[in-house]
Amino acid sequence: MIDYTYRKTSKSVPALQRQSPPERCEMNLLPTIVAIVMAVLVAIFILRRGGG
DSSP states (O other): OHHHHHHHHHHHHHHHHHHSOHHHHHHHHHHHHHHHHHHHHHHHHHHHHHHO
């Protein structure tokens, strides 16, 4: 079962990378940056709230 799932994903991942244009990489990077910024802001807010 696990071996079948691994084979399925390993086959589909390169196919997706070939189909998607280079712009998709930048589009996928944006939510990651936003998530990191939000996490930093939340961490600062919690630290300031805890310290104050």
